[in-house]
Amino acid sequence: MWSELRDLTDAIDVGTPPRSGEMVSLTIDGQPVRVPRGSSVMLAAAKAGCGIPKLCATDSLEPFGSCRLCLVEVEGMRGYPASCTTLVAEGMTVRTESEVLSRIRKGVLELYLSDFPAGDIPDGWSEFHRALEQCGVDTHPYGDGTDHQQAPVDESNPYFLFDQAKCIVCNRCVRACEEIQGTFALTISGRGFDSKISAGQDQPFFESDCVSCGACVQTCPTQALVEKSLFPEGYARA
Amino acid sequence: MPNPIKPDCSVVTTCAYCGVGCNFKAETHEGRIVRMIPWKDGKANHGHSCIKGRFAFDYYNHPDRIRKPMIRDSIDEVWHEVTWEQAFEFAARRFRRIQTRYGRRAIGAVSSSRCTNEEIFLVQKLARAVFGNNNIDNCARICHSPTQFGLSATVGWGAASQHFDSILQADVIMVVGANPTEGHPVFGSLLKRRVRQGARLIVIDPRQTETVRSPHVAADVHLALRPGTNVAVLDSIAHVVVREKLYNEEFVRARCEWEEFEHWAELVGSDRYAPELIGPQAGLDPEDIRHAARLYASGPNSAIYYGLGVTEHSQGSTGVMCLGNLSLACGMLGREGVGVNPLRGQGNVQGGSCLGSWPHVFSGYRFVTDDEVRGSFEAEWGVTLDAEPGLRLPNMFDAALTGHFRGMFIMGEDPVQSDPNQDHTIAAMREMECVVVQDLFLNETAKYAHVFLPGSSSLEKDGTFTGAERRVNRVRKVVEPLAGLQDWEIVVKLMNAMGYPAHYDHAGQILDEIARLSPAYKGLSFELLDRVGSAQWPVDENAPEGTEVLHRERFPRANGRGTFMLTEYVPTRERATDQHPLLLTTGRILSQYNVGTQTRRTANSRWHSEDVLEVSAEDAAARGIKDGDVVWLSSRFGATQLRARLSRRVNPGTVYTTFHHAETRVNVVTSDLSDWATNCPEYKVTAVEVSLVKPAGVEAAGRGEARHEPAVSTGEPVSGREEAHA
Numbered sequence: 001m002w003s004e005l006r007d008l009t010d011a012i013d014v015g016t017p018p019r020s021g022e023m024v025s026l027t028i029d030g031q032p033v034r035v036p037r038g039s040s041v042m043l044a045a046a047k048a049g050c051g052i053p054k055l056c057a058t059d060s061l062e063p064f065g066s067c068r069l070c071l072v073e074v075e076g077m078r079g080y081p082a083s084c085t086t087l088v089a090e091g092m093t094v095r096t097e098s099e100v101l102s103r104i105r106k107g108v109l110e111l112y113l114s115d116f117p118a119g120d121i122p123d124g125w126s127e128f129h130r131a132l133e134q135c136g137v138d139t140h141p142y143g144d145g146t147d148h149q150q151a152p153v154d155e156s157n158p159y160f161l162f163d164q165a166k167c168i169v170c171n172r173c174v175r176a177c178e179e180i181q182g183t184f185a186l187t188i189s190g191r192g193f194d195s196k197i198s199a200g201q202d203q204p205f206f207e208s209d210c211v212s213c214g215a216c217v218q219t220c221p222t223q224a225l226v227e228k229s230l231f232p233e234g235y236a237r238a
Numbered sequence: 239m240p241n242p243i244k245p246d247c248s249v250v251t252t253c254a255y256c257g258v259g260c261n262f263k264a265e266t267h268e269g270r271i272v273r274m275i276p277w278k279d280g281k282a283n284h285g286h287s288c289i290k291g292r293f294a295f296d297y298y299n300h301p302d303r304i305r306k307p308m309i310r311d312s313i314d315e316v317w318h319e320v321t322w323e324q325a326f327e328f329a330a331r332r333f334r335r336i337q338t339r340y341g342r343r344a345i346g347a348v349s350s351s352r353c354t355n356e357e358i359f360l361v362q363k364l365a366r367a368v369f370g371n372n373n374i375d376n377c378a379r380i381c382h383s384p385t386q387f388g389l390s391a392t393v394g395w396g397a398a399s400q401h402f403d404s405i406l407q408a409d410v411i412m413v414v415g416a417n418p419t420e421g422h423p424v425f426g427s428l429l430k431r432r433v434r435q436g437a438r439l440i441v442i443d444p445r446q447t448e449t450v451r452s453p454h455v456a457a458d459v460h461l462a463l464r465p466g467t468n469v470a471v472l473d474s475i476a477h478v479v480v481r482e483k484l485y486n487e488e489f490v491r492a493r494c495e496w497e498e499f500e501h502w503a504e505l506v507g508s509d510r511y512a513p514e515l516i517g518p519q520a521g522l523d524p525e526d527i528r529h530a531a532r533l534y535a536s537g538p539n540s541a542i543y544y545g546l547g548v549t550e551h552s553q554g555s556t557g558v559m560c561l562g563n564l565s566l567a568c569g570m571l572g573r574e575g576v577g578v579n580p581l582r583g584q585g586n587v588q589g590g591s592c593l594g595s596w597p598h599v600f601s602g603y604r605f606v607t608d609d610e611v612r613g614s615f616e617a618e619w620g621v622t623l624d625a626e627p628g629l630r631l632p633n634m635f636d637a638a639l640t641g642h643f644r645g646m647f648i649m650g651e652d653p654v655q656s657d658p659n660q661d662h663t664i665a666a667m668r669e670m671e672c673v674v675v676q677d678l679f680l681n682e683t684a685k686y687a688h689v690f691l692p693g694s695s696s697l698e699k700d701g702t703f704t705g706a707e708r709r710v711n712r713v714r715k716v717v718e719p720l721a722g723l724q725d726w727e728i729v730v731k732l733m734n735a736m737g738y739p740a741h742y743d744h745a746g747q748i749l750d751e752i753a754r755l756s757p758a759y760k761g762l763s764f765e766l767l768d769r770v771g772s773a774q775w776p777v778d779e780n781a782p783e784g785t786e787v788l789h790r791e792r793f794p795r796a797n798g799r800g801t802f803m804l805t806e807y808v809p810t811r812e813r814a815t816d817q818h819p820l821l822l823t824t825g826r827i828l829s830q831y832n833v834g835t836q837t838r839r840t841a842n843s844r845w846h847s848e849d850v851l852e853v854s855a856e857d858a859a860a861r862g863i864k865d866g867d868v869v870w871l872s873s874r875f876g877a878t879q880l881r882a883r884l885s886r887r888v889n890p891g892t893v894y895t896t897f898h899h900a901e902t903r904v905n906v907v908t909s910d911l912s913d914w915a916t917n918c919p920e921y922k923v924t925a926v927e928v929s930l931v932k933p934a935g936v937e938a939a940g941r942g943e944a945r946h947e948p949a950v951s952t953g954e955p956v957s958g959r960e961e962a963h964a
Contacts, residue, residue, distance in 0.1 A: 060278070060285050120240045158841030159293040180286050182430035184453035206844075211828060213423065214292035218276060218285070223242060227273045227293075230242030237240060 015042035015057045015070070016084055026092040041094055042070055042083040050096045053105055053131045055112075055221050056170035057084035061179055067170050068108050069131060072096050080104060102135070109137040115145030116222075117165050117237060127221035128168070147193045153235060156204035159228060160217045161235055162197065166224035169195050173216030173225055185209040186216060197224075243267050250277055252703050252711040253291035254352060254696035255831050257582030258282050258402070258424045259705025260291050261772070264697060264716040271295060271697060271716060281772050282402055282705055288423035290831055294840040295697065298717075302679050302839060304692040305721045313668070313686050322723065326735035329647075329689045332672035333369070333736065336644040342624075344643055345672070346373025346634050349595045350650035351584035353725060354701025354713055356748035358586070359601060360729040360740075361649055362594040365628070367619045368738040372606050372628030373643075376595035377651050378587050379631050380658070383916035384549040385580045386591050388558025390603065391803050392566060394794035397588060399577035400541065401707045401774060401786040405432050407575030410533050410540040412440040414561065415468065415547015415922070416581045417447040420828040422706070425581065429543070430455045440530045442471065443547060444823055445852075445894055446887040459530045462889055465823045466923040467520035469553045470807040471527065472560035474516035476506040478531035479567055485535065489569030493793070494800040502563055502802035511807075521889065535568045539575030546583065547825075550921040552810040554913035559803040566800040572789040582706035583832065585696070589704035592759070592775070593752065597628035601756040618755055621738075631657070632917050635666035645672035647732070649725070650693060654682040655833045655900050658919035659875060659910040676728060679835055682900055691728050692721035699724035700745040702767065708774040710759070710784075712767045810923055812909050818873055818925035820857060820893050822907065830898035838899065849902040852885035852894040853928060861928060868931045871895070873924050876906035879931060893928060 019038035026033060026044060033048040040063055045052050056067035065085040072083045075093040080101065083094075095101070109132060113121065121129075121138060132138060151164040169188060174197065177186040185208050189198040200208030217225045228235065245265035253260040253274075261280025265273050274295055276287035307325035308317040320328070336344050347369065349361035358376065365374035378386070386396030393399065402425055405411065411429060419426035426449065433439050433455045441450045441457040444465050450457045463471050479485050480503045490499050509515070513524035534540045542565055548557040561578050570576040582588055594601035604611040612623050629637060631653065637643035639662075657663050667673060667686035675684045676691040684690055696703075698719040704710050715724070723731070726745055733740045742748050746764035753759050761777035773784030792798035814821055829845035831837045851871055853863060863869055865884040870877050871893075880895065880902050888894050897904045911920040 117240065124241045125244050158844055159289075179431070180427060182427045182434065182452070182455070211423070212289040212293060212845075213427070214276070214287050214289070218287070226242055229272045230245075232243065 012046070014046040014059045015052070015054055016040040016063045017059055017061070018043065024088050024090050026088050026090070026094065028094045029096055035088055037088070039088050040084050041072060041074070041081075041086045041088055041092070044088050045072075045083060045094065045096055051134070052083050052096050053134045054084065055128060055131055055168065056172060058172060058219055060219065061172060061175045064171055064175060067168070069105055071101060071104055073098060073101065105135045106137055109135055110140035110142070112168050113137065113140040114142040115147060115149070116168075117149065118144065119237075120166065124223070126223040128223075148196065151196070153237070154204055155228070155235065156206035157210070157212060158206075159212060160205075160214070160225060161228055162205060162225050163235075163237070164196055164224065165237065166222045167197055168222055168224075169197065170221060172219040172221060173197060176215040176219040180215045181211065181213045183209060183211050183213070185211070243272065245272055248275075249714050249716045250712075251697070251714040251716060252585070254585040254703070254713070255290040256422050257584060257587055257706035258422050259585065259703060259707070259709050259711050259772075260287055260424055261711060262287070262291060266716065269717065271298065279771055282707065282709055282711070283424045286424050286427060289829055289842060290837060294831075294837050294842045296841075297678075297836040297839040298695040298697050299720075300839045303720055304678070304680060304690060307692060307721075308690040310688055313688065317690065322731065325689055325691060326731050329672065329674045329732060330735035330737075332688065333645050336671055337369075340642070340644050342369070343371040343373060343628070345369055345645035345647075346371065346375070346629060346643065347647040348631060348649065348651050348653065349374070349376045349590065351377055351587040351590040352650045352696075353586065353590075354696070354699065354745070355586065355589040355593055355704060355710070355752065356701040356745045357649065357725045357729060358590050358593045358595050359748060359752050360726055360733075361647070362601070363619065363740070364647065364729055364733055366615070366623050367621050368733050368736050370621075371624045372597050372626065373634060374595055374628060375597055375631040375634070376590040377584070377656065378590045378595075379917060380550075380656065380919050380921075381546050381583050382549055382580055382587055382591065383918045384554035384558045384913050386603070387915050388555045388803075389562055389578065389580075391801075392559055392562025393571065393578065393789060393800050395788060396591060396603070397788070398579040398707050399571055399788045400574070400579055401709070402428060404574045404577060404787065405429060405541060408432060408437055408539050408541040409537055409575070410438045410440065412442070412530075412534055412540060412542045413449055414442040414472075414542065414544040416543055416545025417443070417449055417825055418543065418581060419448040419452065421545060421583065421826045422581050423828060438533055440533055442468070442530075444889065444892050445825070458533060459526050461522055461526055461530060464519075464521040465821045465892060466551065466810045466812065467516075468548060468551060468557045469560055469805060470511070470516045471520050471522065472557065472564065473506045473511045473805055473807055474513050474527050475531040475534065476560065476564055476567065477511035478513060478528050479535050479564070480507040482532070484532065485567040486569030490567060493572070494566050494802070495797075498802040499567065502567075502804060505804050505806065521891070534564070537568070537570065537576075539573075540568065540570045541576050542570070542578045543581055544579070545581045547922055549913070549918055551923060552812070552911050552913060552920045553808060554918050554920075555915035556805045560805045562800075563802050563805065566802065571800070572787070572791070574787055577787070580706060585705070586703040588706055588708060589702070589710075592704060592756070597630055601752060602758055615755060618751065630917050632912065635663055638666040638669045641669070644670055646670060647674045647676070648683060648687075649676045649729070652677070652681040652683045652833055652835065654686065655905065658905055658908050658912070658921065660903065660905045661876065662910065676725065681835060693725050693728065694719035694721065694723065699726070701726065702749060702762075704775070708785075709772050710762055710767065710775060710777070711772045712764070810911060810920060812911055812920060812923050812925055814891070814925050818927050820891060820926050820928060822871065822873070822893050822895070822924040822926040823922045824895055824897050824904060824908070827896050827898065830896065832898070833900065834898040846896070846898065848881060849896045849899050849904065850881045850883045851928065852888050853882050854886070854888050854890045854892070855884050856890040857893070857928070858882065858884050861930060863928065863930055870929045870931055871907055871926055872929070873907045873909065873926045875909055875924075878903045878906050882928070893926065
């Protein structure tokens with residue numbers, strides 16, 4: 001089911017899980033594309049070769065619509081719907097690039113950047129860094145965030161660590177733990193700026209119900225959850 | 239350096255742990271493996287992973303890895319490092335000397351399901367073509383040999399009928415003697431997903447496993463049967479199916495042997511298998527048995543998944559036949575969402591079974607006694623082959639003790655730790671004149687070896703694995719072999735040293751030879767696998783890219799029909815007595831893998847640093863045992879010490895432990911009984927007593943060392959059995 005939609009040689013992420021069903025035709029950035037009914041606009045755009053920037057969407061998880069980066073314009077629809085949670089319809093006309101869209105995406109990313117370790121912005125290679133590059137953002141006009149930058153790093157698990165300072169609370173880890181692994185060990189506790197990823201009853205990962213399958217690490221777009229093996233000298237904040 | 243290092247190279251390969259067969263992208267940085275990323279296009283795992291495959295790879299570079307071949311004249315001497323040539327020379331000379339003195343059949347070989355298909359095939363070729371006998375066996379003997387026998391007898395092929403994704407079409411899932419969330423975690427996640435989507439779940443297991451109850455998953459029926467009563471309970475389920483006419487007559491008439499069905503229906507339909515009679519024997523509520531039978535039969539799609547809890551019994555083969563019978567009777571074969579599927583423990587148990595590592599069959603399960611089949615191998619290999627089936631692994635040990643068997647080549651296997659009745663195995667090993675062990679580490683068996691050939695891990699070699707769903711997956715070399723040679727090259731060189739002119743340029747040529755000699759693998763090649771990723775056998779002209787679901791139109795038997803085997807329940811001779819009133823059963827835990835050779839050399843041990851004995855609160859209270867106490871676990875075969883954990887997962891009368899740590903020596907305790915048909919040991923039932931170790935003895939009795947008598951005597955002498963290993 002993957003091979004028809006994905007390049008086998010590289011991990012291309014079409015954003016939402018593939019569906020099967022009768023084919024629907026639509027136009028994206030002037031290009032005609034056909035995808036099964038039930039597919040997202042994001043997936044159709046990926047198939048048409050228009051990569052919409054995204055953070056909370058990945059094709060191994062059901063769409064969630066929290067990051068607000070994948071907004072598009074759809075003819076006849078009000079506002080700027082998220083392409084991951086908007087389903088295709090016959091004859092739909094979609095624009096993935098416009099001045100307004102660029103401005104909105106830039107604004108979203110600047111807000112994320114304002115609460116992200118400044119020293120880690122250059123030279124990164126996470127999905128978040130790719131999105132920054134794609135949208136041409138490398139700085140922000142705000143004061144540095146104070147909500148999570150001093151929070152302790154959870155290094156309790158022998159294999160991976162969790163650095164809240166890099167977490168954008170996109171919920172992908174929580175959803176991977178539920179949908180893919182089925183362990184339900186993670187949740188988001190708190191509201192607003194207080195919200196953060198918690199393992200178990202707000203325990204260190206090692207002491208929680210986590211079974212270390214790695215699904216959360218695999219899906220984390222910012223490398224807030226990351227393999228310790230990638231830090232041969234040990235982990236230190238920028 | 240705040241940002242992580244970026245891997246500079248990657249290779250897609252297959253995990254060597256359990257039988258799921260997950261594909262991973264092994265990423266390296268400056269020649270060292272830094273992480274394993276689950277591969278989205280892996281058809282078994284679709285980008286998911288478990289703690290073992292994802293993180294526990296560091297064993298490959300562990301300081302304990304042996305990097306030079308070693309020899310010694312006798313097992314009491316220290317090892318000498320030698321060159322590869324000297325090691326091959328030494329082994330070849332000894333093997334030939336034994337054969338000259340004691341006859342051609344005095345040596346044999348054992349391969350392992352941790353090896354690739356190509357290596358397993360070569361080891362059987364070593365035994366048959368070079369040793370000149372059929373003394374070849376593999377570790378599936380001690381786990382899934384009843385699967386091959388029991389499923390072949392009923393549905394024709396001893397293999398899973400489905401691909402894993404088939405479970406997403408199942409309406410009823412029946413898990414028998416398996417614990418997929420710990421033993422086959424990636425498949426366990428898929429199963430749980432299907433249950434969350436609404437599939438009904440039946441679990442038959444003495445223990446309340448995580449599969450029975452976990453967040454958002456609960457079994458509709460959990461038959462927590464007494465260990466050893468599998469066949470009775472499965473027959474009782476069949477009884478309900480027959481008596482309540484829940485079977486699929488149309489399917490049986492169209493696809494099966496009707497007369498055999500009638501014989502079977504008469505047997506299981508007899509009053510002695512009524513749930514009301516079997517229930518009390520098995521410790522079950524008869525209504526639960528009826529409920530399970532009705533659920534399974536009503537489907538519409540019901541799928542059976544089973545594990546070693548079915549096979550490792552004195553009636554292991556019968557248990558497998560029960561499952562074959564049941565699925566045939568209810569018409570649960572031949573389409574998506576149904577089937578009978580063994581969950582295989584090791585990365586390549588299916589391959590180990592398929593590729594002729596058996597004393598009686600060549601690759602593709604074709605008999606060595608068949609002149610035509612043997613002729614085709616003789617033509618390919620250019621030698622005359624022995625027409626007489628060889629010795630099974632337990633028989634090799636028996637023959638060693640009577641002096642008829644003197645030498646053994648053991649690849650990637652640790653029979654001293656993993657085989658039953660350890661003291662017997664050790665005594666047999668001591669009798670041999672030449673034991674050659676090829677492994678990553680100096681394992682328990684290597685203590686009794688004369689030649690040690692340092693093997694390569696799955697990250698250091700090319701080949702294929704066949705997963706539990708018959709999926710043949712590519713294993714690709716990620717880093718250079720630490721000792722310089724890939725495992726298949728070592729076997730080829732040993733063959734050459736013994737005077738047999740084998741030569742392959744690369745492992746793909748061995749797969750080509752397998753394809754020429756094995757019908758189910760006919761269409762397989764490295765080229766095909768590189769193109770399509772993986773393929774489920776049979777791969778041939780009818781199915782050039784493999785077969786996901788077996789038995790769609792016919793069963794692979796002479797008349798194309800499925801058949802029914804008579805499965806009379808014969809209780810095991812191992813039963814609870816006054817002296818040993820509890821029943822021990824064994825299993826696995828998520829973070830460790832089998833005897834732990836690999837995972838114990840990783841941080842996985844932080845989750846499971848020792849094997850513990852799960853005891854019910856009732857049994858513990860009766861013996862004055864508290865949570866965390868060190869206890870003697872003794873049977874009529876031996877005794878060992880471990881820590882007790884009070885647990886609600888086991889019913890009173892049953893105790894449970896894992897077998898991941900050599901020091902626990904659980905196999906000193908397990909019985910020497912085995913499956914009537916295949917010799918698969920009865921690991922799942924041993925009558926035991928548990929008693930508190932006197933507090934003063936806790937320190938003195940170091941684990942895995944010489945021990946004194948149980949502090950609380952069980953009436954059985956046990957110390958004598960310990961001496962050999964002191």
